[in-house]
Amino acid sequence: xxxxxxxxxxxxxxxxxxxxxxxxxxxxxxxxxxxxxxxxxxxxxxxxxxxxxxxxxxxxxxxxxxxxxxxxxxxxxxxxxxxxxxxxxxxxxxxxxxxxxxxxxxxxxxxxxxxxxxxxxxxxxxxxxxxxxxxxxxxxxxxxxxxxxxxxxxxxxxxxxxxxxxxxxxxxxxxxxxxxxxxxxxxxxxxxxxxxxxxxxxxxxxxxxxxxxxxxxxxxxxxxxxxxxxxxxxxxxxxxxxxxxxxxxxxxxxxxxxxx
Amino acid sequence: xxxxxxxxxxxxxxxxxxxxxxxxxxxxxxxxxxxxxxxxxxxxxxxxxxxxxxxxxxxxxxxxxxxxxxxxxxxxxxxxxxxxxxxxxxxxxxxxxxxxxxxxxxxxxxxxxxxxxxxxxxxxxxxxxxxxxxxxxxxxxxxxxxxxxxxxxxxxxxxxxxxxxxxxxxxxxxxxxxxxxxxxxxxxxx
Numbered sequence: 001x002x003x004x005x006x007x008x009x010x011x012x013x014x015x016x017x018x019x020x021x022x023x024x025x026x027x028x029x030x031x032x033x034x035x036x037x038x039x040x041x042x043x044x045x046x047x048x049x050x051x052x053x054x055x056x057x058x059x060x061x062x063x064x065x066x067x068x069x070x071x072x073x074x075x076x077x078x079x080x081x082x083x084x085x086x087x088x089x090x091x092x093x094x095x096x097x098x099x100x101x102x103x104x105x106x107x108x109x110x111x112x113x114x115x116x117x118x119x120x121x122x123x124x125x126x127x128x129x130x131x132x133x134x135x136x137x138x139x140x141x142x143x144x145x146x147x148x149x150x151x152x153x154x155x156x157x158x159x160x161x162x163x164x165x166x167x168x169x170x171x172x173x174x175x176x177x178x179x180x181x182x183x184x185x186x187x188x189x190x191x192x193x194x195x196x197x198x199x200x201x202x203x204x205x206x207x208x209x210x211x212x213x214x215x216x217x218x219x220x221x222x223x224x225x226x227x228x229x230x231x232x233x234x235x236x237x238x239x240x241x242x243x244x245x246x247x248x249x250x251x252x253x254x255x256x257x258x259x260x
Numbered sequence: 261x262x263x264x265x266x267x268x269x270x271x272x273x274x275x276x277x278x279x280x281x282x283x284x285x286x287x288x289x290x291x292x293x294x295x296x297x298x299x300x301x302x303x304x305x306x307x308x309x310x311x312x313x314x315x316x317x318x319x320x321x322x323x324x325x326x327x328x329x330x331x332x333x334x335x336x337x338x339x340x341x342x343x344x345x346x347x348x349x350x351x352x353x354x355x356x357x358x359x360x361x362x363x364x365x366x367x368x369x370x371x372x373x374x375x376x377x378x379x380x381x382x383x384x385x386x387x388x389x390x391x392x393x394x395x396x397x398x399x400x401x402x403x404x405x406x407x408x409x410x411x412x413x414x415x416x417x418x419x420x421x422x423x424x425x426x427x428x429x430x431x432x433x434x435x436x437x438x439x440x441x442x443x444x445x446x447x448x449x450x
Contacts, residue, residue, distance in 0.1 A: 008429075009425050009426065009428065009429030009432075012425075012428055012429055012432050013410075013425070016403060016410075018409060018410055040436065043432075043435075043436040043439060044432065044436075046381065046439065047385060047404075047432070047435055047436075047439075048404070050381035050382040050384075050385050051382055051385055051386075051404065051405070053382050054382040054383075054385075054386060056291065057290070057291065057294040057295075057300075057303070058287040058288070058290050058291040058294070059287065059290060060290070060300060060303075060304060061300055065286065068286070068304060068307070068308070069279075069282070071308060072282065072308055072311055072312070073279075075308060075312055076278070076311075076312065076315050079312060079315060079316065221345065225301070225305065228301055228304065228305065229301045232300060232301055232304075
């Protein structure tokens, strides 16, 4: 790039119509004698023409927003429910709309409490409540994850408990993906299972974020990505399957899930 | 109903107003997210994050501000955040001080020889746009796809106009280099 005008980005400004009229005239005169700038201008025209022919994607596949809106409504409901009583009470229409999701959240809380009670009998007064169960085999490398987040002062052991259950269910999908070799025989099963787990995964991820349990939120986020991709893939080809498997490997997802 | 009215109502807890706001802007958000991410999976993820952030920020919206600028800023930050989360090394933060790094850190994705068909210029360019550093990609998308002026981009992203200009120039330079590297000359394109 030897032309100063080109190096300074002036040709792009000319191309995009961002130069004052006086400067445009000067650039036009320059173009008449500078082959490098003419080539740059032509390249820009080629780029514009080529990109103009690409499909304009402004909607989810098939133009169907229903899944998107459903997930967004659930996420917003979770957000709203996690804000707690310190925030302004939402107006009646919002509460009415959120009622089903708040019911789900309440159910989760009950289930969490039940699980905790079952797993960890009530300690004697004054005793700490650190969970001492060993991590699952193969998760030794990720044990600090558990140790770091599960302490006597942990604000929400219930979330950890239901997350562990959720990871167990989700392993069916993740293990299935890891061991798959291009056959589409039972893809519908994995896709449907992934779809059914997606909403809870997002809910738990957001709950973990809200509670400052970042390691858990990160694993939920990785799982969410894998489930989302799986649920939206109708017929996986080798490339898309490879992409999913690479994602699972790069995030070390199974090891991290085993740590809970 | 004006956007500002919808925001006021949504901030007051009117779910229908928030839904109307989403329906009004979701195509723009999804389009930019798709252009940035290049696939539906990540585009949906980004778009969801955008509207959740909008929901969280409803009461912070300044009535004298341009809604489009506000929304663009959220979209672009969500794009950058998403790249940071999903990239193993993390993407550079979006700000003046990170300009140099953003301009020189190429995304670790397959190159044109692996993914583009010979002669398929649009596809080749999309692949290359996906390999641009996040800052350059954002600016190129806003200028080239969305048709925003440099000043508008600078306002939306909170950057100096000169920074935006340099990012755009660097992006175009890389795309031109990719075209030439793929042996697609001006004569062959005509």
